[in-house]
Amino acid sequence: MPPHIEPPRIQEKPLTKPFAIQLESVAKKYGDHTVLNNVSLSVREGEVTAMIGPSGAGKSTLLRCINFLERPDTGCITVEGNQIDAGTNFTAKDLAALRRNVGMVFQSFNLFPHLNVLRNVSIAQERVLGRSRKEADVRSMQLLERVGLADKAKQYPSRCSGGQQQRIAIARALALDPRVMLFDEPTSALDPEVGLEVLAVMKELAAEGMTMVVVTHEMQFARDVSDHLVVMANGTIIEEGDPEQVFTNPVQTRTREFLRAVLER
Amino acid sequence: MDIFLTILQGVPMTIGLTVSALALGALGGIPLALGRRSTIPGVSFVAVSLIEILRGIPPIVWLFIIYFGLGTALPMLDPLTSAVAGLGLISCAYMAEIYRGGLSAITRGQWEAGEALGMGRQSVLTFIIGPQVFRVSIPAAASYAIGLLKDSSVAYTIGVSEIVYFANDQSRQSSDALGPFFLSALVYVIMTIPCAWATRALDARLRMRVAR
Numbered sequence: 001m002p003p004h005i006e007p008p009r010i011q012e013k014p015l016t017k018p019f020a021i022q023l024e025s026v027a028k029k030y031g032d033h034t035v036l037n038n039v040s041l042s043v044r045e046g047e048v049t050a051m052i053g054p055s056g057a058g059k060s061t062l063l064r065c066i067n068f069l070e071r072p073d074t075g076c077i078t079v080e081g082n083q084i085d086a087g088t089n090f091t092a093k094d095l096a097a098l099r100r101n102v103g104m105v106f107q108s109f110n111l112f113p114h115l116n117v118l119r120n121v122s123i124a125q126e127r128v129l130g131r132s133r134k135e136a137d138v139r140s141m142q143l144l145e146r147v148g149l150a151d152k153a154k155q156y157p158s159r160c161s162g163g164q165q166q167r168i169a170i171a172r173a174l175a176l177d178p179r180v181m182l183f184d185e186p187t188s189a190l191d192p193e194v195g196l197e198v199l200a201v202m203k204e205l206a207a208e209g210m211t212m213v214v215v216t217h218e219m220q221f222a223r224d225v226s227d228h229l230v231v232m233a234n235g236t237i238i239e240e241g242d243p244e245q246v247f248t249n250p251v252q253t254r255t256r257e258f259l260r261a262v263l264e265r
Numbered sequence: 266m267d268i269f270l271t272i273l274q275g276v277p278m279t280i281g282l283t284v285s286a287l288a289l290g291a292l293g294g295i296p297l298a299l300g301r302r303s304t305i306p307g308v309s310f311v312a313v314s315l316i317e318i319l320r321g322i323p324p325i326v327w328l329f330i331i332y333f334g335l336g337t338a339l340p341m342l343d344p345l346t347s348a349v350a351g352l353g354l355i356s357c358a359y360m361a362e363i364y365r366g367g368l369s370a371i372t373r374g375q376w377e378a379g380e381a382l383g384m385g386r387q388s389v390l391t392f393i394i395g396p397q398v399f400r401v402s403i404p405a406a407a408s409y410a411i412g413l414l415k416d417s418s419v420a421y422t423i424g425v426s427e428i429v430y431f432a433n434d435q436s437r438q439s440s441d442a443l444g445p446f447f448l449s450a451l452v453y454v455i456m457t458i459p460c461a462w463a464t465r466a467l468d469a470r471l472r473m474r475v476a477r
Contacts, residue, residue, distance in 0.1 A: 069377050092385065099383045110378035114396050123392055124382035169378075176383060 017045040019078070020180055020211040026065055026075030026086070028058075035061045036072065037235040043180075043228070046209040050216055050226035050243065054258055057232040059215040063182050066213065067102040068095055080179050100128075103173030107185040109165040111157040111172070117144065118153040121172045128176060136175075143171035147201050163194035167201055174205075181205065183214040219262055223247050231255045268435045269448050275428035276452065278345075282417045282427060285349045287410050290356020297361035298368060299390075312361070319358035325419045327351040332423040348420035356413065363405045367398035400471050407464035411457050428452055 021043040028036040036058045043049045051059045064070035065086075066077060072086040082098040084090050112120050121140035125131045131139070144150045147167040149160075157165055166186055173181060183202065187195035199221055206212055206225050216222055222229060222243060229243035231252070239246060239255045250256045300312030322330075332347035342350075371394055379389030418429040432449035436442050 067381055069381060096383060096385070099381065102381070104378075104381035106374060106378065106381075108372075108374050110372075110374035112375065112378070112393055112397075114400060124379075124384055127388045127392065128383040172382070 017047070019043065020045045020047070020080060021066060021213065022076075022078040023062070023066070024076040024078075026062065026072045026077065028061060028065065028070065028072045034235050036065070038075075039232075039235070039237055041230065041237065041240075043211060043213060046211055047228055048206045048212045048214065048226045049228045049230060050214050050222035051230045051232060052216065052219070052222055052258070052262075053232035053238075058235040059232050060184050062232070063184050063213060063215050066180075066182055067099050067104060069104070100176075101179040102182060103176060103178035103180070104182045105166065105169050105173055105184065105186050107188050109157075109162070109169045109189070111165055111169055113157055116154055116156050117149070117160070117168055120157065120168060121175050124172070125175050139175055140171070143174050144168070147171045148197075161194065162190045163197045166190065166198045170198070170201055170205075180211045180213070183212065183216070185215050185217065187216070187218055217262070219247075219259075231258065233258070268439065268445050271435055272428060272431045272445060272448050272452060275426060275431040275449075276456070278425060278427040278430075279414065279417055280456075282345070282348055282352065282420055282425065283410065283414045286352035286356050286417070287413060289349070289353030290358075290360040291406070293353070293357030294360025294364050297357055298364035301361065301365055302368065316358045316361055319354055320362075324352060324355055324416055325422060327355060328419060328423050344420070344424040347423060348417070348425045352413065352417060352420070356409075359409050360406065363402050363409065364398055366405065367400075367402040368394070370401050371397050403464065403471065404468050407460065407468075411460050414457060414460070415453055 019042050021041070023039060023041045025038040025040055026036055027034075027038050039058070039062055041049075041062070051063065053059055061070055065072045065075070066079065068077070068084065068086075074087045076083065076085045077098070078084075079098050080101040082094070082101070084094055084098055111117075112123070115123060118137060118140055121143060122133065122136035125136035125139060126133060129136075141150060141153065144153055147170060149164055149167055149171070152160055152164060152168070157168065160168065166189075170186075186202070187198050190198065195218070199218065202212070202214070202221070203225055214221070214226065226243050229240060229246045230237055231239040231246065231250075231254075233254050239250060239252045246255065247259065250259060297312050297316055300308050301316070303309050303312070328348055328351040331351045332342060332344060336342040336347060375393055375397065376389060379393045380386070384393070417427060420427055421430040421433065424430070428449050429446075432445040435445035439445070
């Protein structure tokens with residue numbers, strides 16, 4: 001038997017990082033109204049993708065399709081290697097596997113009003129990851145510390161300001177160690193000044209290399225923080241690319257119109 | 266005074282009957298309320314039908330059906346068991362409707378937040394939605410409980426020795442036919458007022474905690 005010879009390995013640093021999220025021809029209709037018209041989108045590991053566009057463009061719907069809060073009619077969604085084809089019958093287990101890597105932050109925070117801040121952050125760790133209450137609370141306190149709200153741990157969400165609630169919601173999502181974070185207009189329900197504290201936490205997260213998809217109306221954030229900008233209108237992606245490029249020199253007329261409307265007011 | 270003390274003997278039975286029926290309703294109302302919301306074909310129809318039948322038949326008729334109807338076939342159905350079963354069944358229907366109201370008061374975002382965190386529907390229901398539904402259901406459930414406390418008097422018709430049973434007994438024995446019933450009325454009022462007061466206090470306390 002000839003000795004096994006190890007083939008020479010070419011050490012090559014990949015030029016581009018692998019995809020964290022891939023959406024292929026995602027379509028969704030409500031009755032006659034087409035919300036998403038065969039949208040495809042790829043997000044690379046560690047990349048911050050901002051989605052902008054007029055209301056009703058389908059940004060939030062597309063975002064919510066990533067973790068199947070909204071089920072597309074057709075299309076294939078892959079997140080961190082877990083693939084679900086919306087057209088087929090998938091199991092609750094498939095869905096759980098996909099969601100396992102995805103954290104989400106909502107416009108309306110959606111904290112659990114009957115639980116105090118600490119329990120809000122801990123409960124899913126216990127139920128989903130099987131951590132003990134003690135372990136979960138330790139992790140929760142770290143995260144609350146990180147978003148600057150450790151002193152609120154024993155308070156109920158209703159006693160916290162909007163900005164604080166949203167930071168708690170971010171901590172709650174991070175508590176499950178997601179590899180991808182989805183933000184659905186996280187600052188839209190907040191006063192402009194209060195929104196800044198939430199954006200600061202998000203910038204920190206982006207700097208640490210978290211893969212993020214952010215639906216936003218915060219143009220400055222989209223321009224400064226995102227690596228990739230997606231412009232949506234009428235259920236399709238009309239333009240995408242380098243944020244600076246899109247902002248300074250948009251190709252599509254519709255993009256230009258939209259940017260003029262939001263920037264020159 | 267003796268008459269009053271005799272009537273008071275019925276209080277434990279009245280309370281026991283009310284609490285048991287309410288407990289049955291509080292539990293049995295859960296599957297009915299969830300069944301009503303179910304998207305599985307048929308389940309919702311069955312749940313609605315059950316609720317309407319349970320509510321549509323007067324309590325006294327239910328008690329007669331159970332005690333005189335089923336009771337002849339099942340000897341272990343004594344008056345108290347029949348009354349608890351009958352009032353309990355009716356409570357299931359009313360509690361289901363109360364829970365349904367509570368469920369619809371919970372925003373979709375609460376379900377979504379739980380699901381986005383990777384919790385299964387069962388888990389979300391048990392730890393996120395359920396506790397909130399119970400809280401918003403308290404005022405309505407309390408007024409139902411107070412109604413039930415009084416309505417439990419129908420159990421006297423099948424011979425359960427609760428307040429009205431003793432009042433009726435005293436009325437027959439004494440020359441004063443109406444007096445014992447006035448006294449029983451007084452006993453009911455004494456019991457319901459603290460109930461109403463306690464639920465208002467409880468409701469206010471829970472509301473303060475979760476006020477948005």
